[in-house]
Amino acid sequence: MAGGSAISGLVGARVHRKEDRTILTGTGRYVDDVQARGMLHAHFLRSTVAHGRITSIDVDEARKVEGVVRVFTGADMSAITEDLSFAQPIPGLHSPSYPAIAHDVVRFVGEPVALIIAESRYIAEDAAGLIEIDYDILDPIMSTTAGLADGATELFGDVPGNVVHTDEQLFGDIEAAFSQADHVVEQSLDQHRWACNPMETRGGVATYETGSGQLVYEASTQTTHTLRFLLAGWIRQPIHQFRVTANNIGGGFGLKFSAYREDVAVCAAAKAVGGAVKWVEDRNEHLVAAGAAREEQLTLQAAVKADGTLLGLRVTMKLDAGAYPINPPATVYAGLVRTTLPGPYKLPAYHFQHHIVATNKASYISLRGPWAVETLVRERLMDKIAETCGISPVEVRTRNLITLDDQPTKMITNVTLENVTAAETFQKLVEMVDLDEVRRQQEAARAEGRLLGFGVGTFIEPAPGTQEFWAAVGFPFGSEPCRIRIEIDGKVTAFTPQTPHGQSHETTLSQLIADELGVGFDDIRIVYGDTDATPFSMLGTGGSRAATMASGAAVYGARELRKRVLEIASHMLEASVEDLQIADGVVSVKGAPGASVPMGQIAMGCWLAPDQMPPGTNTEMEFVADYDGEGGGFSQASHACWVEVDQQTGKIEVQRFLVVEDCGKMINPAVVEGQVIGGIAMGVGGMLLEHSAYAEDGQYLTATFMDYLMPSAPELPEIEIEHMEFETDKVVGSRGVGEGGTVLAPAALLNAIDDALAQVGRPRITETPITPTRMLELLGVIEKE
Amino acid sequence: MNTREITVTVNGRKRTVNVEVRRTLADFLREDLGLTATHLGCEHGVCGACTVIVDGHTERSCTQLAVQADGREITTVEGLATGDGELHPVQQALRDNHSFQCGFCTPGFVMTIYGMCEDKKAGRPVPCSRTEIREELSGNICRCTGYQSIVDGTEAALAGTAGKES
Amino acid sequence: MKPAVFEYVSPTSVDEAVTALSTTDDIGDVKVLAGGQSLVPLLSLRLAQPGRIVDINGIENLSEITEEAGVVTIGALVRQAVAGRSDVVRRSIPLMAAAIPLIGHGAIRNRGTVGGSIAHADPAAELPTVAACLDAELVAQGPGGERSIRAADFFTGFFTTALSEDEILTAVRIRAAGPGTGAAYEEVARRHGDFAMAGVAAQVRLDGDTVAEARIAISGVDLAPVRASKAEAALAGRTIDDAVLDEAADATVADLSPSSDLHGSAAYRKHIAGVLIRKAVRTAAARARETL
Ligand SMILES: Cc1cc2nc3c(=O)[nH]c(=O)nc-3n(C[C@H](O)[C@H](O)[C@H](O)COP(=O)(O)OP(=O)(O)OC[C@H]3O[C@@H](n4cnc5c(N)ncnc54)[C@H](O)[C@@H]3O)c2cc1C
Ligand code: FES
């Protein structure tokens, strides 16, 4: 492998996960498992109206309940906290700040209006039932259209016209593109709200030590350091007296990237009562209040030549931001969609306009590939172009894709593409599928009255992306640190700012370090989730960065320590560094196994008696590496999806799902496959089952798992994966795969359904989710209501 | 407070405890007995994270009251692996197949799959095909994995379980 | 999501239970607790806040399944899973045996009871639809003694039944299916194990090639399970073919006016009711033929 790391044994193997013993025996420590002496329990009372002014709140009866320690109204809370503000110096961004607990206007069903601290959750909920609140009801804004309408009620004084942000950007000569076009192909998509719904909801235990003034917040978060610096100011806690920790985390999917008003209130409450307070969001609260994603409406207009060649693209997007901004600012989502949308295709001209609109809903949040709609609309557009030009979905892509031979090249959005193999994964996919056979089977099925559909898609995943890419988006790329320590006995502890919650970083980072340093896999421990111990990073676990960034930091850190160990050993063994090797924690001279020294002996010398170590050597057995990503890069994949549509019931069965993916060098194929399959499951569930739905009056309709339908095992197909591992000359050739499945699967799936619809002469999908009802409406079997 | 004394055998150990009558079995196991392996993903019967074995059958612990467990025998995930750290064969099969990611749903799946293996031992019908396994797992929700690896692990666990000669 | 305070009693006889249900002084609502698979979630969501819970699980003789003189009696406390595995049920009430695997998931059926499902009267649930289809007799006991209620009179509306507050359902009685009878339960749910958007219970008795008797009930299309009398009439005395099935289904569907929700529109439910009637009757008839 060109220029590669000292990777040898473990990297690339299906190594058993370190995490599994803990999770399979139930010995993990999730937030709700924390039981501290004297710990109190928090419960939020939440608004039952979508938009209203609180005219009175009476908490007297609640305060009298035995076992209730404190009740905070919005005013009480605002007296001890600052309003949350995610405002950033972004031109045109209207990012209203807001209190931890509402005390004036409520803006969505589920907004916290009081916080009860009691001896048990049961008692806290009893007390909540006794609080009386009166509201003056205001008009709720329940769609972007309503929000943008002339004379619409404004949600905030400082968000004129409910427009949180609007912008348009032009790349290339769009007018010329359209004037040269043989066809103008149009498409629109109205995507519904759906949500992350990690199996562990949000939550945290805040513990305030009144003597020292220290506050510890053990949270279910994807990013301890960011949570800490955001919260510190809002809860008026000196940051050096504030520690944020995270242990086991039951999934995040983007949700747990932000800091939330509940975090603020729980931390402030712990300070106010002087002890430990636990808040664990229940599923009902989670569905109502934690926020949801993906609610975007896009229109696309493509200028194409008769042969399907793309000339230009005009896109508008309206994003339903819900009421309150969180981290990151909504401009990041718009920037991501805009920047990524051209994807791996040659596009000479591009115009993108967006409106981010405030509505009376829970916050718009990140969900696994928050930019995903770009792939969904682009890949569906490609199919429509194919249809318009009378070519196949394969041909239209092949004609427009950027191949390795075309690279390096720049996307129209000014992002350099290099080593991007989307076209190659697509080629491989096409080789694996006999398209003629697919069409023959469809025809045979139709003769029996059955309807089969087939769809494909391809994309690039900024995992981690590049400096240029993130600059275009408007978000820092950031380097990644890792602190590694060779302990006194030669075993290794590594500290990462990652906050893994299912991604298996304890395993993958150990594999990398084991191979680099020559120590046993079981002799390495990965420490994460503690702002007192881990080096700072703003990003934590998210954006599929770890495969490149955290891996790189670990590799560089291990490499530096290896160098130090070998230099010392070279003196001790009187051999040149080049002649030494490390295996199983023992340094030896190649070909002379007798001449060896255990790493533990070197480490002990370095820690206890550095002055007795060979002069001129570096005896620091701890090193913080910082990895810049070597320019970063992209993952890529192509998907093919086969569906059967039941024309009587409207049910859609995904019969087969094929993935060709390339995330570079796989550290652990089992982990890669887990991410890919889990991601696809989420994408399929999002399109067919899940819906975070509101009634017109702003009431929330899917507040239990009986109504918010998560896919279960029978709803999902077996997924076949073909790996490609394009290798570059970078030290770390691994790219992320955490989000891609969720990003691309909806496109392949909807294309397959559209393909089925086309066979019976029916129009394409323009709205999601594709419920059985919608499917029969699309098929013309039943009338739309 | 409205309480009652109950006697329950949990993971082979008999416990006599005074519980508030409104407490769910799940909260009793987690909070009163400190057995936090049993997780709560929804508290309304849908997600299966709280699945335990009660008198030989898989049941939700969030949809029954602790007082109802009086006189009954309960097994939780804590009751599977032996003290010396050896995984139960079901757990080992799931580990071998990289079945899980974040681990939150995991105890519920382990108990559901353990229940299937116990059924097999007792000569009761168990799922055979992957499709049947998927149906049998439909009462447990996992947000991370897409289930395929869990189906792999279940197949392996069932294959490694000897059934009663019938 | 934690239950509110209530008083808990666990009687060991039906009489004691009835007493606990009827002496309610200032207690407020009193609720029977059977399998708890519907009630406990409602308690946790605080959608139900009864003053007293009467847990009937400790009552001994409510868990039996017996067959006598062509009538099967299923105790109210029989777990759905037990009923589903019971030889008596499989032989004599094949419709119930077909319906039970469609209820939720294994762990739900291990705890949920036959009586609880019927008393809960969810219009989308399987067992109330089976009871309606087979003209089950529902045996109730209250302070005034025991009475038997016909299914047609039992399901009075949305989650409501003819049981009075101080009565408990003790058993379900269903006439055993004779030779020449076949049954099928067909439904469409969003996911495996979900409450159906609509379902159809059908039991067909054949006399040679002609239908001697057809019983059909539909779930999910009204406030309570609906008997498809027009379809039953349309099938009686006929040989089943596509035209007859169409006639039967169309006759029934025309009368339905289901409501819409997030999971299925009214038009959708109406449509699939017709689809499912055809499917269920066809399957039931095929099974009937196998027994001949
Ligand atoms: C995830 C999930 C999925 C489910 N899916 C389905 C499904 O697909 N189909 C389906 O039919 N059901 C489904 N259920 C509900 C399940 O079948 C319940 O078991 C059933 O509805 C109620 O029975 P129970 O014994 O649990 O009753 P409980 O929950 O104890 O009681 C339900 C109601 O009936 C009353 N009651 C119970 N027994 C008596 C009695 N003997 N006399 C008088 N009143 C009584 C109670 O007071 C209460 O109001 C599901 C439940 C869950 C949690
Ligand atoms: S927590 Fe019990 S089923 Fe979800």
Ligand code: FES
């Ligand atoms: S492993 Fe995360 S929910 Fe199943």
